[in-house]
Amino acid sequence: MAAGDKNAATQTGGIEPVRHFVFILIPDFTLMAFSSAVEPLRMANRVLKxxxxxxxxxxxxxxxxxxxxxxxxxPDGSLADLKTGRLGFHRPDMVLVCSGVTVERLSSADLFGYLRRLHGQGVPIGGMCTSAWLLARAGLLEDRRCAIHWETLPSFAETFPDVEVQADLFEVEDNIYTCAGGTAAIDMMLHLVGEQLGPAVAERVSEQCIIDRVRKPQDRQRLPLNARVGVHNSKLLAMIELMESHLAEPLTLAQIADKTGLSRRHVERLFRQLLGRSPARYYLDLRLDRARHLLLQSDMSIVEVAIACGFVSASHFSKCYRELYGRSPQADRRQAGGSTAPDLIS
Known part of the structure; x- marks a missing residue:
């Protein structure tokens, strides 16, 4: 794959130096996030000529x-080549890490130490898709905001309670840039281009990418709730939002009814008429879906997953899990582990 010109000392028009970015790709990285970050840089060069x-x-x-x-x-080289200057420059203007579905398996003291050192020298550090996980392990996100892909957010929040993780498209704090992955990488890079080259350039790059607007950091990652569940009843949507925000400590049906100003009978009727199941069943399925994400994307124990999803005991959790997914939590985790790469340690 062709990379950009690596001579960071090259002068553009004799005035501004060329900004040189380094992308560190982790095995099983998300290609969409990587290409969505590179292309705005290429487009910026194109529109500026x-x-x-x-x-x-x-x-x-x-x-x-x-x-x-x-x-x-x-690649153009290894992490060791990057650290020793063998790639033709001594210090990049920004480093962005791109990972994917197996990010929680990576442990690299060399990578983490390098990122800490660069950040200490004032070099911006970026993490795309699930890479906030790696920045957190490197100690760069403690007491800071970050964004990560919505599917990984629950396990990340449980693993790194000192990090203020957001379900935003991207976050920027203390020279650390994180984005949710996918096309959110475009938005983060357009924000960066706008900061460095001006809003007019960012808008022209956006038009070249066939994007009708530059999305804001706090724009949602997922479809609106009404589109996800396929209903438009405002009371039902309000109840589902309550359920989704109280998975670790589930509300009772009486509490949900009280908070939405409905009777318990009305709540039951709405769920059965519009979703084809009882509110208790719907709530349980939400908690089990969260549990499955935690099982497959974290190293939390079965008991820890059960507690994080509002179950009073591991045995009750396992029983409910087996009824929905046809196998035990342990078996599901083993099957997923058997289909992925071994732990990545360097």
């Missing part, structure tokens, strides 16, 4: 790395 940005691609060992969709990317 000069080189404002260049970039390099790095992997931990310098070998080609496979994305989660099976495509491989050939």
């Amino acid at each position: 000069k080189e404002a940005y260049s970039w390099s691609v790095v992997t931990l060992d310098g070998q080609p790395v496979k994305a989660s969709n099976g495509l491989s990317v050939v």
